[in-house]
Amino acid sequence: MSSRKTALVTGAAARIGAETSKALHRRGCDVLIHYNSSESAALKLVDELNAERAESAFPAQADLSSPKGLEQLAGEARKHFERLDILVNNASRFYPTVMGQTKAWQWDDLLNSNLRGPYFLVQELLDDLQTAGGNVINIIDIHAERPMPGHAVYCMSKAGLAMMTQALAQELGPSIRVNGVSPGAILWPANEPDTQEKQAILEKVVLERVGSPADIASAVAYLALDAPYVTGQILAVDGGRSLNV
Ligand SMILES: NC(=O)c1ccc[n+]([C@@H]2O[C@H](COP(=O)([O-])OP(=O)(O)OC[C@H]3O[C@@H](n4cnc5c(N)ncnc54)[C@H](OP(=O)(O)O)[C@@H]3O)[C@@H](O)[C@H]2O)c1
Numbered sequence: 432m433s434s435r436k437t438a439l440v441t442g443a444a445a446r447i448g449a450e451t452s453k454a455l456h457r458r459g460c461d462v463l464i465h466y467n468s469s470e471s472a473a474l475k476l477v478d479e480l481n482a483e484r485a486e487s488a489f490p491a492q493a494d495l496s497s498p499k500g501l502e503q504l505a506g507e508a509r510k511h512f513e514r515l516d517i518l519v520n521n522a523s524r525f526y527p528t529v530m531g532q533t534k535a536w537q538w539d540d541l542l543n544s545n546l547r548g549p550y551f552l553v554q555e556l557l558d559d560l561q562t563a564g565g566n567v568i569n570i571i572d573i574h575a576e577r578p579m580p581g582h583a584v585y586c587m588s589k590a591g592l593a594m595m596t597q598a599l600a601q602e603l604g605p606s607i608r609v610n611g612v613s614p615g616a617i618l619w620p621a622n623e624p625d626t627q628e629k630q631a632i633l634e635k636v637v638l639e640r641v642g643s644p645a646d647i648a649s650a651v652a653y654l655a656l657d658a659p660y661v662t663g664q665i666l667a668v669d670g671g672r673s674l675n676v
Pocket residue numbers: 441442443444445446447448465466467468469470493494495496520521522523524525544570571572573613614615616617618619620
């Protein structure tokens with residue numbers, strides 16, 4: 432095993448998670464690329480990173496909504512790394528739930544993936560993070576503070592993750608730092624809003640454009656690697672949108 436810093440990024444096969452993994456890898460970390468269903472994208476990213484630096488990236492599959500999946504993922508981290516310097520809780524489910532039609536399975540799916548998963552993953556990896564004097568970055572959402580219409584359960588899951596960031600920073604210090612990054616509009620979801628809705632969102636963004644996954648990745652790298660005196664903070668990376676919602 433190498434003496435390089437180590438990072439586990441959940442939901443790392445594509446989009447923001449992949450960009451974050453690349454940024455941490457560029458900064459010299461070995462990375463565990465977690466995925467659930469996006470196997471081919473995850474393996475492609477692992478190959479790409481290993482071509483840059485041999486034995487520096489590893490894939491790990493797990494469904495984070497199940498306790499078994501969390502245990503499996505922690506086991507994979509331990510198989511590859513002697514300690515864990517950085518855990519990025521990025522994986523997330525996102526879809527609307529309308530009061531009157533919400534199903535119990537949707538509540539479980541959103542809360543288990545977005546809140547219970549991150550909490551118990553920290554618990555599973557506590558010793559590994561402690562050994563490293565490591566830190567946790569939770570990827571939240573500016574809608575943890577102000578609701579997104581039609582997405583109450585998703586917003587509640589992210590509000591819980593915001594409180595978890597503060598509560599665990601208090602509980603796990605001084606040995607482990609815990610911070611969060613709250614993206615604004617970065618990448619549209621698979622079921623893209625229509626042009627009018629996109630325009631309405633962009634009108635609230637002070638910088639008048641969507642952000643990029645690289646904007647989130649560099650905020651994560653800052654908190655994880657360059658901010659030894661910062662804990663319990665949540666950095667909005669949203670082009671100023673939270674000033675206007
Ligand atoms: N995109 C944005 O503009 C935006 C805005 C605000 C906040 N955010 C937050 O930023 C983070 C990244 O956003 P994104 O749009 O890149 O995310 P995404 O594509 O919606 O999801 C990232 C990954 O999460 C994984 N995932 C979901 N549920 C899982 C489960 N139960 N177990 C294991 N993996 C699971 C999926 O992995 P597989 O594909 O392998 O199944 C998925 O690829 C998320 O936390 C999101 O809430 C994003």
